[in-house]
Amino acid sequence: MNSIRTVTIAGAAALAVAALVLGGYAGKSRREAARRRAVPDSVVLADSAYQKCHGGSYDAQMECYDAFLVPLVTSHGVRTAMGTLNTLGTKDAQIRADGHVYAHAIGIAAGRSGKDVGGTFASCTEIFQSGCYHGVIQSYFEGVHAVDTAAVNAMCASYTSPQSDQWLRFQCVHGMGHGLEMFYTHNLPHALDGCDLLREAWDRESCYGGAFMENIVHATTPEHSAHALHSHAEAHDHGPPFKALDSTDMQYPCSIMAQRYLVACYNMQTSVMLHFSRGNIQSAARNCLNAPATLRPVCFQSLGRDISAYSRQDHVEAIRMCAFAKPEYQPWCHVGVVKNFIDLTAKVEDGASYCRAVPGEANRLKCYEAVGEQIGTLRNSGADREAACMTIDEAYREACRFGARVSTTPPRARPS
Helix, strand or coil: CCCCCCCCCCCHHHHHHHHHHHHCCCCHHHHHHHHHCCCCHHHHHHHHHHHHHCCCCHHHHHHHHHHHHHHHHHHCCHHHHHHHHHHHHCCCHHHHHHHHHHHHHHHHHHHCCCCCHHHHHHHCCCHHHHHHHHHHHHHHCCCCCCCCHHHHHHHCHHHCCCCCCHHHHHHHHHHHHHHHHHHCCCCHHHHHHHHHCCCCHHHHHHHHHHHHHHHHHHHHCHHHHHHHHCCCCCCCCCCCCCCCCCCCCCCCCHHHCCHHHHHHHHCCHHHHHHHHCCCCHHHHHHHHCCCCHHHHHHHHHHHHHHHHHHCCCCHHHHHHHHCCCCHHHHHHHHHHHHHHHHHHHCCHHHHHHHHHHCCCHHHHHHHHHHHHHHHHHHCCCHHHHHHHHCCCCHHHHHHHHHHCCCCCCCCCCCCC
16 A cells, blocks of 8 residues: 655646635535435446456456446446445455555546546545545646645645544545655655645655555556556656565565655555565565564554455454464554454444454454544544444443543553
8 A cells, every 4th residue: 555845836726726625525424425325327337347357367357347447437427436346346356355446546537527626526435445535636636747835735725624524634635645656657755755745744644655555556556557547647757767666675665765754654565565475464474573663563554454355354364364463463463454444434333343353352452442543533523433432342442432532541451
């Protein structure tokens, strides 16, 4: 999934207008209502796509599914395309593993549709780590000629108040990181400089994560990136190409990054390690031990996120894989797993059910605290967060409440 001095932007006004329109769709209730709408065509379309694409080589399937899903945005709408993708995920393990990237491509196609920004953003859904939302934001950068402080801060401004939907705020600024990577032709330092133009530290950190994720996605699955990002994008000259990955250094690009980028970088770094080791979880766990000591928990959380995908969200398999981490780092591996479970569906119970299966008190405490942290993003008000944590097993409610920022007292025996 992780520097552009301020320059003028042709189209800054358009981006500002986009942000204002997006703000009208920030309410959680509207988002949930949209998610509940039935999309009757999706099942039929998914069956057709599966019959057409399943069974070939990995690359052939990827190209086939991409060619099937993206045109659905124009012919049937964003929600039907996303519903088809969701149904395909129940049929094909390859779709479950790469669903975030397909969702990105759907979002980018939707953003290019010329329809109003707010309606397009609202048509996306949370599935596959909200890739559709990120793709919509990315698409806006295709016609932009330069980036400045005012435009970057205006884009997600509607979500910065305490009353705004913080979950959508994250999707917006994280998507901005992806979009800046695209705009700067995958020159990661330039994209990170673009994130640095954001005024709020929380927004900057979320943007960094999107930039590091896009750096890895583009380097490891360029066929997806080429189709989704560059077929309509303007060419920009931003200096010499940046080396995205280094097969001789499992800490790169983190090893060359400034201190302020390291948390976001190590939050994605195991995807690099697993790419070069061909999915060897044990090898990635060993490589995380070579990270700076203060960042090892972050690296193991990254490993947990990847384990969620490698285990196909199977609880027993995810727990087995996290056991490759040394005991002192296993809690953070489970944090990565459970956060990804909730990221995939935006459902608290999907995380809580995993925590119930996790062995060891320290692991469970950290797992439920992570569920609380996700609740803190999904629920705006303290009352809603409290209510969500009340659904957690009583023995671990305090861990949830602490993670959700309902309580300031950490639970006893909590790993720190």
